[in-house]
Amino acid sequence: MKLELVATATFGLEAVVRREIEALGYKIIKTEDGRVTYMGDERAIARSNLWLRCADRVYVRMGEFKAADFEELFQQTKALEWESIIPLEGAFPVVGGSVKSVLHSVPACQKIIKKAVSMRLSEFYCREMMPETGAEYRIRFIAHKDSFLMLLDTSGAGLHKRGYRVRDVAAPMKETLAAALVQLSFYRKDRVLVDPCCGSGTIPIEAALIARNIAPGLGRSFVSEEWDIMGAGLWKEERKLAYEAADFGADDALKITAMDIDPRAVAAAKANADEAGAIDDIDIVRMDMTAWEPGAGIPKGAGKDDHVVVISNLPYGKRIGDDEGIRAIYAHIREMMESCPNWSFFLITSDKTLEKEIGRKADRRRKLYNGTIETQFYQYHGARPPKNQ
Secondary structure (H helix, E strand, C coil): CCCEEEEECCCCCCCHHHHHHHCCCEEEEEECEEEEEEECHHHHHHHHHHCCCCCCCEEEEEEEEECCCCCHHCCCCHHCCCHCCCCCCCCCCCCEECCCCCCCCCHHHHHHHHHHHHHHHHHHHCCCCCCCCCCCCCCCEEECCCCEEEEECCCCCCCCCCCCCCCCCCCCHHHHHHHHHHHHCCCCCCCCEEEEECCHHHHHHHHHHHHHHCCCCCCCCCCCHHHHCCCCCCHHHHHHHHHHHCCCCCCCCCCEEEEECCHHHHHHHHHHHHHHHHCCCEEEEEECCCHHCCCCCCCCCCCCCCEEEEEEEECCHCCCCCCHHHHHHHHHHHHHHHHHHCCCEEEECCCCCCHHCCCCCCEEEEEEEEEEEEEEEEEEECCCCCCCC
């Protein structure tokens, strides 16, 4: 079955998600703020959910139309071919949002959409009432002005929920954002990566999963696994392919170091890395990053002249509440940049004074959202390594 699929993304990560979808071999139809639409089939539903590292969710696009009143919303919704995916027993809760629309009441829109879909399915299946006792086919509507986009959620829980986060710390970063930071950096499997403010270890863990080519959804379930259209064995086949694609070899150890001053963060990072199967790939140590001296054994095998990648979600705002501590971190980063010209630094923070404090304009900046917080991803490029490195 040909399907239009929609991968949603945090603002600023659309291009990263687009590249991931293209890498899976699917044709992009369009890229918008927060959404990438592409062509696929039932297998693409499974493959996208298993492999997309930076998308929030994957949806089936059922249709888009204009509706200026509730009667029009009802008729346009009822005209869509819901029965092509939702079976007789399917449960179809409705959720959504409305922005700058005359139909601004979300509960009222939910009620109208639910009624329209129910009537369409009742007529198709020749039933007075739909039982809704089977698998979930959650309908999401996005109303913007007088336009309504109708989607079916194939993911269930957000794709950032990989299943390995067993311990947490304050202000954790979503796994999807952490994976994007790694992909936007210079990191690759044979290089050294350091996160000096690792928190619960999300960035190093995502880096290890990327380096090992481990599908981020391999350890969790998805709501569409219960869908009739997926066919017997399809999900099992895709999981088997994903498992076979992973590089679990222990002979080529990764060079990833995670450190944090907080012993609770170190304990959380170790627990999460262990759950993710990445504990042997990451050196996790307790250390004040302002006391970190490059080449002094941390990270292993990396000196001032090596080409090291530093990626970190720096403490800011309520995460630290200590301006003096922030200034000390910035000062140390500045010293490291000066003494390690081959090192590249990729730093995410909401603090707009970072460039001033470091005394150097970033080579690139990218606006990203860490949850609801607007941040900048500052990229400081070290000297290029030789072509054979």
